[in-house]
Amino acid sequence: MASPQFVLAFRIASPRRAALLAGLTATLALTLLPAGAAQADQATTVDTAAGQAQVQALADKAEIVVEKYDASQDALTAANIQLSADRAAITAAQRTVDSTQGLVDAIARDAYETGALGGAASVLLSQDPQAAMRGAEYLQRLAQNRDRQLAQATSARNALVQAQAASNQELASIQALQASLQSEQQTINALIGKQQAVLATTQTQAAAQVAATTQVSRGHTRIALPKAAPALAAKAVAAPKAAPRQVTAPIAAVPAVTSSKAAAVLRYAYAQLGKPYRYGASGARSFDCSGLTMRAWAAAGVSIGHNAAAQYASTRHVARSALQPGDLVYFGHPIHHVGIYIGGGKFIEAPYTGADLRISNLSNRHDYAGASRP
Numbered sequence: 001m002a003s004p005q006f007v008l009a010f011r012i013a014s015p016r017r018a019a020l021l022a023g024l025t026a027t028l029a030l031t032l033l034p035a036g037a038a039q040a041d042q043a044t045t046v047d048t049a050a051g052q053a054q055v056q057a058l059a060d061k062a063e064i065v066v067e068k069y070d071a072s073q074d075a076l077t078a079a080n081i082q083l084s085a086d087r088a089a090i091t092a093a094q095r096t097v098d099s100t101q102g103l104v105d106a107i108a109r110d111a112y113e114t115g116a117l118g119g120a121a122s123v124l125l126s127q128d129p130q131a132a133m134r135g136a137e138y139l140q141r142l143a144q145n146r147d148r149q150l151a152q153a154t155s156a157r158n159a160l161v162q163a164q165a166a167s168n169q170e171l172a173s174i175q176a177l178q179a180s181l182q183s184e185q186q187t188i189n190a191l192i193g194k195q196q197a198v199l200a201t202t203q204t205q206a207a208a209q210v211a212a213t214t215q216v217s218r219g220h221t222r223i224a225l226p227k228a229a230p231a232l233a234a235k236a237v238a239a240p241k242a243a244p245r246q247v248t249a250p251i252a253a254v255p256a257v258t259s260s261k262a263a264a265v266l267r268y269a270y271a272q273l274g275k276p277y278r279y280g281a282s283g284a285r286s287f288d289c290s291g292l293t294m295r296a297w298a299a300a301g302v303s304i305g306h307n308a309a310a311q312y313a314s315t316r317h318v319a320r321s322a323l324q325p326g327d328l329v330y331f332g333h334p335i336h337h338v339g340i341y342i343g344g345g346k347f348i349e350a351p352y353t354g355a356d357l358r359i360s361n362l363s364n365r366h367d368y369a370g371a372s373r374p
Contacts, residue, residue: 051198051202051205054198054202055195058195059352059353060332060336063336063337064332066188066336068184069181069188069279070290071305072181073280074306075177076178083167083174087167093157093159093163096152096156097156097160100152100153188279192279192353195352254267255325255342255344257326262324262325262326264299264301265300265326266342268299269296269348270348273357273358273359276357277353277354277357278353282306287350287357289339289349289351290305292357293308308330308332309334309336311338312369316372317372318371318372320370323371324341324343327340328371328372328373329347329362329371330370331368331369332367333367335370337367339360341362342359345361347359
């Protein structure tokens with residue numbers, strides 16, 4: 001005799017009933033699974049969790065290099081600014097050298113033409129004491145003036161040499177930074193490639209898990225779900241996605257704060273929710289972690305560097321128990337990730353490649369490293 005068929009058919013009259021239906025469907029699906037299928041489903045869940053952990057581990061490795069990349073970018077910007085200053089100093093020093101060169105040449109020519117004693121001999125041999133005295137004073141002033149001119153010319157030449165040496169050193173530093181950036185970029189891209197491959201596998205496993213729990217067939221026993229139920233059941237049992245898209249929060253969702261600077265930081269951060277992560281980016285369409293925090297505090301009129309560790313080192317540290325909305329929270333040892341605390345144990349972050357800017361829970365991070373208030 002054929003086994004009876006079990007058909008569940010509910011009319012969804014409210015969101016609450018829909019939710020109950022999803023939960024019931026998922027429970028029945030799991031309860032009626034054959035032993036082998038249940039074991040396979042459990043293995044898939046374990047594989048998915050392991051995949052998520054591997055994605056996060058690769059993201060952490062990548063972000064350590066990303067923060068070095070950001071620091072190198074900041075250093076390169078500063079080096080280029082200094083190089084411009086060095087070149088301006090070279091131009092000014094060269095102008096001074098050129099302007100004093102005529103006087104130096106005249107002094108040298110006069111010394112050659114008049115001999116070592118020159119005008120001094122006529123003064124010393126003069127028979128008129130008054131004339132000799134006036135001549136001596138004149139020669140003293142002339143010597144002082146020449147000494148001053150020669151000193152100015154020497155100083156100008158030294159300044160030119162120093163400016164040229166500084167410029168050459170800055171150029172060497174820029175070349176080293178450019179090479180470092182290229183190396184860091186290659187490392188980041190390799191880590192991101194691995195991360196995305198693991199992420200794709202994890203998402204495929206999660207999709208297979210959903211498919212296995214929403215429709216199961218064994219012999220003549222079948223669970224048929226109503227049309228609206230599969231999506232609800234899938235939502236109830238699906239593994240969490242690695243990179244959920246976030247909906248930009250309305251301004252009303254921004255927590256009220258007494259500090260005008262913190263308010264500006266939060267308004268900026270909330271407005272970026274849902275935008276994609278991209279390493280090295282600091283807006284306006286994408287961000288990395290320290291790029292977001294840098295721009296958010298810039299919106300409040302405060303300048304901090306584009307590097308998580310540097311932000312922590314250059315700002316006032318606060319205890320975890322004293323956190324206030326707008327504070328920066330840091331993660332990793334060494335520090336390689338930063339977010340913006342919004343209150344209630346939550347923070348806004350730019351997570352990693354493949355994920356959008358989102359609100360996360362501090363309790364989900366086991367590598368909390370500290371907090372600061374710019």
